[in-house]
Amino acid sequence: xxxxxxxxxxxxxxxxxxxxxxxxxxxxxxxxxxxxxxxxxxxxxxxxxxxxxxxxxxxxxxxxxxxxxxxxxxxxxxxxxxxxxxxxxxxxxxxxxxxxxxxxxxxxxxxxxxxxxxxxxxxxxxxxxxxxxxxxxxxxxxxxxxxxxxxxxxxxxxxxxxxxxxxxxxxxxxxxxxxxxxxxxxxxxxxxxxxxxxxxxxxxxxxxxxxxxxxxxxxxxxxxxxxxxxxxxxxxxxxxxxxxxxxxxxxx
Numbered sequence: 001x002x003x004x005x006x007x008x009x010x011x012x013x014x015x016x017x018x019x020x021x022x023x024x025x026x027x028x029x030x031x032x033x034x035x036x037x038x039x040x041x042x043x044x045x046x047x048x049x050x051x052x053x054x055x056x057x058x059x060x061x062x063x064x065x066x067x068x069x070x071x072x073x074x075x076x077x078x079x080x081x082x083x084x085x086x087x088x089x090x091x092x093x094x095x096x097x098x099x100x101x102x103x104x105x106x107x108x109x110x111x112x113x114x115x116x117x118x119x120x121x122x123x124x125x126x127x128x129x130x131x132x133x134x135x136x137x138x139x140x141x142x143x144x145x146x147x148x149x150x151x152x153x154x155x156x157x158x159x160x161x162x163x164x165x166x167x168x169x170x171x172x173x174x175x176x177x178x179x180x181x182x183x184x185x186x187x188x189x190x191x192x193x194x195x196x197x198x199x200x201x202x203x204x205x206x207x208x209x210x211x212x213x214x215x216x217x218x219x220x221x222x223x224x225x226x227x228x229x230x231x232x233x234x235x236x237x238x239x240x241x242x243x244x245x246x247x248x249x250x251x252x
Contacts (some may be wrong), residue, residue, distance in 0.1 A: 013100040020096045021089035028088040030184055032081050035088075040169055041069075043144045050141045065148035080166050087170050091132060091177070095125040124184050133182025135173035139229055143172055165249040178215070179233055186240030190247045197244040200237075207237050 027241040028035060042048050055061035090097070099121045115161045147168075148158060189195040200207070215229040 010104055012082055013104050015098050017093070020093040021086070023089075024092050025085035025089035028085040029081065032084065035084065036081075040084075043141050043169065044148055048141060051145070062149075064147055064156075065145060067160055069160055069162050069242065071162050076162055080162055083170070084166065087174065091174065093217045094126045094128055098124055117163065120184070124181060125183065127180045128177045131177035132178070134232060135176030139176050140169045140172045142202045143168055174230075180236060181242050182233070182236045185241045187243050187247060190244040195244060197241055197248060200241045200244055204237075204241075208234060211237065 044067060045051075046062050046064050051062050073079075102121055144165075148160070151158065186195060186200070190197075211230050211233045215233065
C-alpha cells in the first residue's frame with residue numbers, strides 16, 4: 001500500500017472507533033439520570049458496595065458523606081452529561097478501539113512478532129477493565145470518602161461543584177485503568193529493545209518509590225489508601241519482569 005492508502009485505512013479505522021464511541025455515548029446519554037444516581041452519586045453513601053465490604057471484613061464503617069453538589073455555570077450539568085457519555089463511550093468501547101489500532105499496525109509486523117502478540121487485544125482489554133474496576137471500587141471511593149468527610153473547621157461546609165466531583169471520579173478511574181496496562185507497555189518496550197529484565201530488576205527499588213509517588217498522586221493523602229493502590233501496581237511490575245524475560249528468551 002502507498003502512503004496515502006495507509007492514511008486512508010487509518011482514517012476509516014478512526015471513523016469506526018468514533019462511531020462506536022458515539023453509539024455507546026448515545027446509550028449512556030439516554031440513561032444519564034440512572035447512571036448519575038447509581039454509578040457516581042452512590043459513592044458518597046455508606047451503603048456503597050466497597051464501604052459495606054470494608055465494614056463487614058475490617059469493622060471500619062463510614063457514614064454518608066455530608067456534602068452537597070452544585071452546578072456553578074449555566075451549562076455545567078449539560079457539559080458533564082456530555083463528558084460522562086463521551087468518557088463512558090471510550091471506556092466501554094476500548095476493546096473495539098484498541099482492535100482498530102492493532103489491526104492497522106499488525107500487517108507491518110513479522111510472522112514471529114504476530115505470534116508473540118497473539119491475543120493482545122484480549123489481554124489488553126482484560127487488564128484495562130480490571131484497572132477500571134479497581135479504580136471504581138477502591139481508589140475513587142477512598143478519595144471521595146476522605147475529601148468529602150475532611151473538614152479543617154466545623155464552621156466550613158463542604159459544597160462541591162459537580163465539576164470537581166465528576167473530574168475526580170472519572171480521572172481517577174480512567175488513569176487507574178491505564179496503570180494496569182503496565183505489563184503490556186513492558187512487553188512492547190522489551191520488543192523494541194528499550195527495556196530488558198536486567199534493567200527492570202536492577203531498578204526495582206526505584207520503581208517502588210515511583211509507584212508510591214504515583215499512588216500518592218491518585219489517592220487521598222493517607223498511608224492505607226496508598227498501600228492499597230501500590231500493591232497491585234507493584235504486582236503488575238513484577239509480572240512485567242516475567243513477561244520481559246519471556247520476550248528475551250523467545251528472541252534467542
